[in-house]
Amino acid sequence: MKLAGSMAEARAMAQGRVGLVPTMGFFHEGHLSLMERSASECDRTMVTLYVNPLQFEDPADLARYPVDHERDLELAAAAGVDVMVIPDPAEMFLEAPLTGVSVAGIGDRLEGAYRPGHMDGVATAVTKLFAGLQPDRAYFGRKDAQQLAMVSRLVHDLGFPTEVVGCPLVREADGLALSSRNVLLGAYREEARALSRGLLEAARLFEDGERSAAAVEGAVRNALPPGALDYAEACTAAAMEPVDRLEGEVVLAAAARFGAVRIIDNVRFTVDGRGAAADRGVWLDRPSVLYDADPAGADPAGGR
Amino acid sequence: MKLAGSMAEARAMAQGRVGLVPTMGFFHEGHLSLMERSASECDRTMVTLYVNPLQFEDPADLARYPVDHERDLELAAAAGVDVMVIPDPAEMFLEAPLTGVSVAGIGDRLEGAYRPGHMDGVATAVTKLFAGLQPDRAYFGRKDAQQLAMVSRLVHDLGFPTEVVGCPLVREADGLALSSRNVLLGAYREEARALSRGLLEAARLFEDGERSAAAVEGAVRNALPPGALDYAEACTAAAMEPVDRLEGEVVLAAAARFGAVRIIDNVRFTVDGRGAAADRGVWLDRPSVLYDADPAGADPAGGR
Numbered sequence: 001m002k003l004a005g006s007m008a009e010a011r012a013m014a015q016g017r018v019g020l021v022p023t024m025g026f027f028h029e030g031h032l033s034l035m036e037r038s039a040s041e042c043d044r045t046m047v048t049l050y051v052n053p054l055q056f057e058d059p060a061d062l063a064r065y066p067v068d069h070e071r072d073l074e075l076a077a078a079a080g081v082d083v084m085v086i087p088d089p090a091e092m093f094l095e096a097p098l099t100g101v102s103v104a105g106i107g108d109r110l111e112g113a114y115r116p117g118h119m120d121g122v123a124t125a126v127t128k129l130f131a132g133l134q135p136d137r138a139y140f141g142r143k144d145a146q147q148l149a150m151v152s153r154l155v156h157d158l159g160f161p162t163e164v165v166g167c168p169l170v171r172e173a174d175g176l177a178l179s180s181r182n183v184l185l186g187a188y189r190e191e192a193r194a195l196s197r198g199l200l201e202a203a204r205l206f207e208d209g210e211r212s213a214a215a216v217e218g219a220v221r222n223a224l225p226p227g228a229l230d231y232a233e234a235c236t237a238a239a240m241e242p243v244d245r246l247e248g249e250v251v252l253a254a255a256a257r258f259g260a261v262r263i264i265d266n267v268r269f270t271v272d273g274r275g276a277a278a279d280r281g282v283w284l285d286r287p288s289v290l291y292d293a294d295p296a297g298a299d300p301a302g303g304r
Numbered sequence: 305m306k307l308a309g310s311m312a313e314a315r316a317m318a319q320g321r322v323g324l325v326p327t328m329g330f331f332h333e334g335h336l337s338l339m340e341r342s343a344s345e346c347d348r349t350m351v352t353l354y355v356n357p358l359q360f361e362d363p364a365d366l367a368r369y370p371v372d373h374e375r376d377l378e379l380a381a382a383a384g385v386d387v388m389v390i391p392d393p394a395e396m397f398l399e400a401p402l403t404g405v406s407v408a409g410i411g412d413r414l415e416g417a418y419r420p421g422h423m424d425g426v427a428t429a430v431t432k433l434f435a436g437l438q439p440d441r442a443y444f445g446r447k448d449a450q451q452l453a454m455v456s457r458l459v460h461d462l463g464f465p466t467e468v469v470g471c472p473l474v475r476e477a478d479g480l481a482l483s484s485r486n487v488l489l490g491a492y493r494e495e496a497r498a499l500s501r502g503l504l505e506a507a508r509l510f511e512d513g514e515r516s517a518a519a520v521e522g523a524v525r526n527a528l529p530p531g532a533l534d535y536a537e538a539c540t541a542a543a544m545e546p547v548d549r550l551e552g553e554v555v556l557a558a559a560a561r562f563g564a565v566r567i568i569d570n571v572r573f574t575v576d577g578r579g580a581a582a583d584r585g586v587w588l589d590r591p592s593v594l595y596d597a598d599p600a601g602a603d604p605a606g607g608r
Binding site: 007008011097100101104105106123128130131154157160 | 311312315395396401402403404405406407408409410427428431432434435436438457458461462463464465
């Protein structure tokens, strides 16, 4: 695995079909599954590691975002990554850019509404990575369902010659969706399971024939302690528009707060001519590599 | 010269250093000078011909924008263009995109203020052309000074590996800045000369030692018939921020309306350690090729 400190260096290492996995580091099995998928499909797999300040509307959240580059490099090499790109912040957004990219509708709702500027910050950073690295494919997890929908639309609208590949959400053995932020949950770890519990209950209702959006949203709401839920909303998977009935491809997306940590999760429902299916993601059968880490940048107090 | 009907086709024709000249067609010597410059500096010169609906805030202006593809192809081939890209509207903005690109500050003022949505429409289209064609260099005329400043900043902020090259403004023999819209001026042709006359008078004042922005702006205002001027404003060339004194690199940018046609023009002042210089652009010594054209899409009534 080679290291690149700039987009130009990384471009010079490109060869054949280039797969890109954009990350903010502190890798877990979700990230690693994207890297392995890219390594199996592409000639060169590039991973960018950049904690994008534009997508943090809360400076405290940015300050405690966990960091462990040494461990990340080892995990990425083992996952088959060819080029690890850690751009100089001066090349990225050390100064706030004047140029902004936003995706109307998809970027405004849910995370966009609860985290002002967040989705635009993602769109701007992804555009910059695509512009600079010119990947043939880019891999995103379905855990960030709204991000995946937004990036897919952005690539269509702006005509990047990049195929966006959505990959399965990965859950810890107890159901909690994998997130680098899980290491910050501390004493709230057990309480935070309520979010996945609610979504998995919603998936059970769906498989029992429930097709009302309000009913499955209610299952999530009921599973959570008072005040914890930001939203639980059934939306079209492509446009993230709210639906009343579970038809076509629908994401039931939810976000909740436990202590100072905010987590998101979703389940995906497909109803088409061939029948109905719920996608809950995949489960780990052992503790995540997250818990081997030394979160140098993590402030565990944030989770208490 | 080859024709490409899509970005993918054009990309497949790229080789070595690629120079891009984005245009809306109906070529004049300004366009041709960009193509010739690219042909002299790059291995492959690509010209895109696309009348971008996103940058027309006025449907009537879009409807009468002159079109003559046959003539454009002949002129481009003679200028050394390798690939003429006429994208299928369905690949561009037949449907309005949800994704928008905007450059705060530079894109909001002057043209951005007088033509709501115009500058964002330019930014979004240029981003799409750069994303799809991945040029090494892109050539823009200094006639659209604000566009040049905005695109330069956009490329910096979004990290496109593209060098933006600003090229001289070209004037007709009587001083009028070349624009495809000049063929629409009709009976207003003589009156429209007032805009360049005012700017050239401002350049004379500058060369006589005048350094007050208000004074050179006043020279433009005084040259124009009542009500014709939209703005005459001295701005920094890089950020298009208004200045009081002519120092560093300054653009005196102006826009005016004659009949149904709106034209823009500018002169550029440089004051640095080596002295002071006014850049008025270059002059044609014969009638423009514009007037050989058959403006099939042009509605000359718009100019009366």
